[in-house]
Amino acid sequence: MTSKPRGQFVRLAETGRRPITLTIDGVARTALAGDTLLTAILVNGRCVRRSEFGGDGAVAGAPRAGFCVMGACQDCWVSLDDGRRVRACTTFAENGMKVRTAHGG
Amino acid sequence: MVAERLPPVIVGAGPAGTRAAETLVHAGLRPIVIDEAPSNGGQIYRRQPSGFTRPGKALYGFEASRAAALFGAFDRLAGSIDHRPNTLVWSIRPGSIGAGLMHLVSSERANALPFDQVIFATGATDRVIPLPGWTLPGVFTLGGAQVALKYQGCAIGQRTAFVGTGPLLYLVAYQYAKAGAKVAAVLDTAPLSAKLRALPGLSANAQATARGLYYLFWLRSRGVPVQLGIHPLAIEGRDGVTAIAWRDPHGGSHATPCDAVAMGYGLRSETQLADLAEVPFAWDALHRQWLPTRDAAGRTPVAGIYLAGDGGGALGADAAELAGERVALALLQDRGAADNGRSHADRIAAINRRLDRYLRFRRGLERAFPFPAHLAGDLADETLLCRCEGITAGEVRRAVREFGAHEINRAKAFSRVGMGRCQGRMCGPAAAEIVAGALGVPIEQAGRLRAQAPVKPLPMAAVLDDAAASARHG
Ligand SMILES: Cc1cc2nc3c(=O)[nH]c(=O)nc-3n(C[C@H](O)[C@H](O)[C@H](O)COP(=O)(O)OP(=O)(O)OC[C@H]3O[C@@H](n4cnc5c(N)ncnc54)[C@H](O)[C@@H]3O)c2cc1C
Numbered sequence: 001m002t003s004k005p006r007g008q009f010v011r012l013a014e015t016g017r018r019p020i021t022l023t024i025d026g027v028a029r030t031a032l033a034g035d036t037l038l039t040a041i042l043v044n045g046r047c048v049r050r051s052e053f054g055g056d057g058a059v060a061g062a063p064r065a066g067f068c069v070m071g072a073c074q075d076c077w078v079s080l081d082d083g084r085r086v087r088a089c090t091t092f093a094e095n096g097m098k099v100r101t102a103h104g105g
Numbered sequence: 106m107v108a109e110r111l112p113p114v115i116v117g118a119g120p121a122g123t124r125a126a127e128t129l130v131h132a133g134l135r136p137i138v139i140d141e142a143p144s145n146g147g148q149i150y151r152r153q154p155s156g157f158t159r160p161g162k163a164l165y166g167f168e169a170s171r172a173a174a175l176f177g178a179f180d181r182l183a184g185s186i187d188h189r190p191n192t193l194v195w196s197i198r199p200g201s202i203g204a205g206l207m208h209l210v211s212s213e214r215a216n217a218l219p220f221d222q223v224i225f226a227t228g229a230t231d232r233v234i235p236l237p238g239w240t241l242p243g244v245f246t247l248g249g250a251q252v253a254l255k256y257q258g259c260a261i262g263q264r265t266a267f268v269g270t271g272p273l274l275y276l277v278a279y280q281y282a283k284a285g286a287k288v289a290a291v292l293d294t295a296p297l298s299a300k301l302r303a304l305p306g307l308s309a310n311a312q313a314t315a316r317g318l319y320y321l322f323w324l325r326s327r328g329v330p331v332q333l334g335i336h337p338l339a340i341e342g343r344d345g346v347t348a349i350a351w352r353d354p355h356g357g358s359h360a361t362p363c364d365a366v367a368m369g370y371g372l373r374s375e376t377q378l379a380d381l382a383e384v385p386f387a388w389d390a391l392h393r394q395w396l397p398t399r400d401a402a403g404r405t406p407v408a409g410i411y412l413a414g415d416g417g418g419a420l421g422a423d424a425a426e427l428a429g430e431r432v433a434l435a436l437l438q439d440r441g442a443a444d445n446g447r448s449h450a451d452r453i454a455a456i457n458r459r460l461d462r463y464l465r466f467r468r469g470l471e472r473a474f475p476f477p478a479h480l481a482g483d484l485a486d487e488t489l490l491c492r493c494e495g496i497t498a499g500e501v502r503r504a505v506r507e508f509g510a511h512e513i514n515r516a517k518a519f520s521r522v523g524m525g526r527c528q529g530r531m532c533g534p535a536a537a538e539i540v541a542g543a544l545g546v547p548i549e550q551a552g553r554l555r556a557q558a559p560v561k562p563l564p565m566a567a568v569l570d571d572a573a574a575s576a577r578h579g
């Protein structure tokens with residue numbers, strides 16, 4: 001799966017920013033300087049994390065992609081390869097970051 | 106006299122916090138202004154990250170000049186305030202030194218700040234009612250959809266449906282369409298009749314009402330379906346949103362194809378810090394929420410604790426600016442700080458007369474966009490209520506019926522609802538309706554979810570850091 005999957009977020013403006021590269025679940029992806037991790041993940045795909053719990057009768061591991069985008073719902077925490085756990089919507093993406101969404105891995 | 110005391114602290118650098126800081130600086134004080142966001146502005150006037158170039162008009166629309174004025178006011182305070190961005194106040198302990206001790210975390214470092222006067226200007230977040238499918242990727246809050254656009258230049262999807270009620274529903278849909286996003290539909294749970302009945306109250310703010318109508322007609326004239334009085338049924342999809350199903354007022358069922366949904370039913374105040382500071386709460390029927398009690402100037406019954414802006418009931422940004430100035434005057438009065446010319450009490454009374462208009466307008470809004478409490482109360486047993494812990498509406502009802510939980514904190518103990526990482530910010534309003542429904546009592550008898558520290562999860566490094574600091578201080 002190296003082809004660019006369909007993204008959830010769609011860029012409408014501010015597309016002239018400097019491109020950065022980060023690794024999402026082992027795959028190199030492009031984002032823009034000033035993107036939050038949530039944006040960087042969601043312009044490249046549709047899932048940010050897997051729920052520990054089921055939902056609506058579904059099995060545990062259902063996909064989640066954040067909800068409030070303002071640090072309130074806590075539904076966007078991801079792991080970095082350096083061991084840190086961060087809230088994707090309030091953390092800026094940085095060049096060279098390695099992110100695990102617990103998705104497809 | 107002033108110099109002997111600790112500097113006042115303001116939590117929140119939105120419209121309320123900014124005007125409070127300005128007023129304190131004019132009186133010769135140097136307040137500490139704390140905000141977890143990287144820059145000032147708060148929710149409505151959220152500033153985009155550096156390197157972004159859209160002009161204020163593109164970001165704030167009709168509100169651009171107010172935004173510019175507020176930013177100008179804040180920028181002029183540079184050097185006169187101790188501004189601490191990227192800093193979360195995660196706990197308050199009342200009474201140990203002065204009025205208390207505040208726990209902060211900033212870039213994974215924890216520290217403690219003694220204070221004797223603090224203004225909470227902590228604002229509000231979206232009020233949500235769960236819906237089958239609301240945890241699917243592609244479903245965001247209305248405010249979240251707006252943040253994606255304002256702060257990141259992104260739409261939450263290719264085709265977004267807007268569902269819920271309140272002025273933000275139309276505003277954000279308009280902002281999306283205007284920015285070039287495809288709006289699949291605007292689905293408002295409030296019927297047209299409610300809007301017509303509300304017109305007298307809404308006339309208290311004719312300008313805001315005119316803008317709301319402008320958004321509505323603008324959307325309609327561009328062919329965006331706008332449906333009133335709908336009943337949302339479910340968000341459909343497997344790994345992401347594919348449609349939203351809803352019922353029209355005549356009972357017809359519809360499914361609108363979309364790949365994103367923005368949902369919201371007005372705002373709920375962020376009150377956790379006041380709760381930890383042991384401020385008593387009272388039920389507020391207008392906001393349908395328990396709110397910290399305070400006097401007409403924003404003083405709470407706990408000495409040294411003040412409240413301003415949407416954090417004490419959402420009345421909007423213009424009212425928040427006035428309330429920020431007002432509460433700062435009250436704080437100055439209590440500090441015995443000299444006032445130049447007109448007495449603080451006179452200024453407070455004058456501001457209160459102006460604020461009265463916003464309160465009347467807010468009542469009008471509540472009539473135009475009533476909170477559809479029944480949607481929460483009637484949630485099907487199998488619908489997921491708590492996204493943090495995966496708890497269904499049925500589990501909460503069982504906690505009431507089978508385990509005898511007679512109010513929401515007991516229901517929380519039995520079902521874990523509201524115990525998750527969001528502390529009930531997302532599920533709380535609906536959980537209260539469900540508990541009230543199961544008990545067969547009015548909502549104000551369902552109890553109030555109590556806040557717990559930390560008000561938001563801390564990074565692990567900060568937890569260790571705080572433990573080390575506590576060990577040092579004994
Ligand atoms: C997402 C969203 C979008 C909105 N959009 C609009 C709009 O487009 N038009 C409109 O008219 N109104 C809008 N509103 C309403 C409007 O934002 C408010 O009326 C106004 O911002 C209230 O100002 P305030 O100063 O009371 O709080 P806010 O502007 O919300 O500011 C509160 C500040 O406190 C900070 N804070 C909160 N808790 C803590 C803590 N524990 N530690 C540190 N900092 C903390 C927050 O980071 C925030 O910056 C919106 C509200 C929301 C929630």
Ligand code: FES
Pocket residue numbers: 065066067068069070071072073074075076087088089090
């Ligand atoms: S999306 Fe809600 S906290 Fe990040």
